[in-house]
Amino acid sequence: MNQMARHDLGHTRAQGRTAQRALTWSVLGLALLVSACGSQRVARPAPVDDRGTSRPAAESATATPAPAAAQPRVGYVTVQPGDTLYRIALNAGQDYRDIATWNNLPNPNAIEVGQLLRVVPPTAAAPAPAPAPSVGTAPVNSGSVASRPLSETSPSAAPAPAPAPAPTPAPAVAGDDIQFVWPASGPVIAGFDENTNKGVSIGGKIGDPVVAAADGRVVYAGAGLRGYGNLIILQHNNTYLTAYAHNQALLVRENQSVRQGQKIAEMGSSDADRVKLHFEVRRQGKPVDPLAHLPKR
Numbered sequence: 405m406n407q408m409a410r411h412d413l414g415h416t417r418a419q420g421r422t423a424q425r426a427l428t429w430s431v432l433g434l435a436l437l438v439s440a441c442g443s444q445r446v447a448r449p450a451p452v453d454d455r456g457t458s459r460p461a462a463e464s465a466t467a468t469p470a471p472a473a474a475q476p477r478v479g480y481v482t483v484q485p486g487d488t489l490y491r492i493a494l495n496a497g498q499d500y501r502d503i504a505t506w507n508n509l510p511n512p513n514a515i516e517v518g519q520l521l522r523v524v525p526p527t528a529a530a531p532a533p534a535p536a537p538s539v540g541t542a543p544v545n546s547g548s549v550a551s552r553p554l555s556e557t558s559p560s561a562a563p564a565p566a567p568a569p570a571p572t573p574a575p576a577v578a579g580d581d582i583q584f585v586w587p588a589s590g591p592v593i594a595g596f597d598e599n600t601n602k603g604v605s606i607g608g609k610i611g612d613p614v615v616a617a618a619d620g621r622v623v624y625a626g627a628g629l630r631g632y633g634n635l636i637i638l639q640h641n642n643t644y645l646t647a648y649a650h651n652q653a654l655l656v657r658e659n660q661s662v663r664q665g666q667k668i669a670e671m672g673s674s675d676a677d678r679v680k681l682h683f684e685v686r687r688q689g690k691p692v693d694p695l696a697h698l699p700k701r
Contacts, residue, residue: 479523479524480520480523481496482518482520482521483518483519484517488515488628488629489503489504489509489515490624492515492523494624494629494686494689495689496523496524497639497644497687497690498523498689499623499639500512500623506522506526507522580643582618582640582641583618584617584618584646584697584698584699585618585665587606587615587646588614588681588683589608590606590607590608590612590671590680591607592605592606592607593606593680595693596692602691603647603649603682603685603691604695605680607679608671608679609679610673611672612670614636614648614667614668614670616638616662616663616665616666616668617638617685618644619640619661619662619664620662621638621662622636622637622657623637623638623639623658623659624636625637625654625657625658626654627674630675631675632649633651633672633676634649634650634651634652634654634669634672635647635648636651636656636669643687644685644687645684645686647682647684647686648668648681649681649684650674650676650679650680650682651671652669652671652672652674654668654669655669656668656669685697
């Protein structure tokens, strides 16, 4: 019995040592596995969130728009590339010498791109709008305020004043209308088109007479406007100008008064592809159809 007990005890101890060794190896294996996983996590670089090269969509959508370009004041124009004082005066229905005087220009040819020029007389400039009347507030005595139904109108309430209308150019009076005559006797070879032909073209021969369509004063005589050749511009009143282009010879000088039907030039082909008179009628500087102002043929 004692021998068997000792044998069983030895066998039990051997099994315990085997189990202990297996547990030890299991713990060591688990430790190595954990260590290996930890090494892999440390070796892998952390992700980088680059916020310097991208912006949220909402932030891009709320970007401040660029301010709108300032518009020139009423009665002024801004010189554009290719402009001359003569062309600016023609488009404004003015004498270029007057524009030079109003802007203190000793040399009419010395204007610069971007320069702001007055094109109406100083006395004709639109007045600045009056400031809106200030509205005063009176202290309210809470003890004296009586409630009223919403449908009841207070007798002391006055309607808000209507805003002042924007200034508009003065319309031409009846006395400014003119009875024009034909400046040349040839046929009309090209009609008026606001975009491509700001007047009418009248055919003829070299040297045919060109006459003033109405009484007026010569505000320009020269060849300083590209595309017009030898040009004469007459000012008839505060509303109307007429222009006579492509002449062979000019027979009047600037600031000279002329009478309706007076010969002022000879027809030619200067700066043109054929002999013709290009005739314009301008009302307050804007080209209008000459055929609407000339007598029917």
